[in-house]
Amino acid sequence: MHTLPEHIAIIMDGNGRWAQRQGLSRLEGHRAGVDSATEIVRYCGELGIPYLTLYAFSSENWKRPKDEVLGLMGILRDYLSRDSSELIEKGVRVKTIGSLERLPKALQTAILKICDKTQHGKKLTLTLAISYGSRAEITRATQNLARDVLNHKVAIENITENLFAQYLETRNLPDPDLWIRTSGEFRLSNFLLWQLSYAELYMTPVFWPDFKRADFDAALKEFAGRQRRFGKSS
Ligand code: IPE
Ligand code: IPE
Ligand code: MG
Secondary structure, eight states, X not given: OOSOOSEEEEEOOOHHHHHHHHTOOHHHHHHHHHHHHHHHHHHHHHXXXXXXXXXXXXXXXXXXXXXXXHHHHHHHHHHHXXXXXXXHHTTEEEEEESOGGGSOHHHHHHHHHHHHHTTTOOSEEEEEEEEEOHHHHHHHHHHHHHXXXXXXXXXXXXXXXXXXXXXXXXXXXXXOSEEEEOTTOOOOTTSSTTTTTTOEEEEOSSOGGGOOHHHHHHHHHHHHHOOOOTTSOO
């Protein structure tokens, strides 16, 4: 396949509706969602896509019922505490973005461990957005930048788009080229608002637990056929 995206960002949506359709609990839907994520991570590695960012839990998802939130935290913890030998062997480096301080201690520990164990991975940077909200990220970046201005580390006239991006949690990632959302919803849900400025958008009605390699191929094919102009004439 030609013209592969360098960075793909995915809103993994529809676990709840998938579960409901099968007569299962929402948490079973989330567990099935982990299997899709595992398979897509593997596939990105095989295709040689260097950056994948997955929206796992939004800052707004804290508003869900306590049982679901706690269940999701447990599922994330189990996923991140799993045997990391496959990730290491395949050169996957795990990173996270989001307000980790809000997460249960056991999950924070699991995150630190997996990030540490996989830190030398060079093939695929897997960024998990957990307790992530784009507006919060931009607000925090602004606070830190304002502090640096007050401390005379940065002069106002030197604030550029590139400098501002250095204050975001995604500072070491290229902007996503392709954004995918499953489950037929047509919204950003506070995900990477700054970074997605020029991403190609792809939406599919498929629920995340049903999203497999063939669905990913369809998104890549659509991407390859798009003409990215970045404002220039065609
Ligand atoms: C996405 O599935 C997973 C998370 C938001 C954590 P949902 O739980 O949002 O599933 P639907 O949208 O209710 O079907
Ligand atoms: C976005 O999905 C967040 C994740 C997939 C983690 P939601 O299901 O929470 O988004 P809304 O509520 O439909 O906007
Ligand atoms: Mg949803």
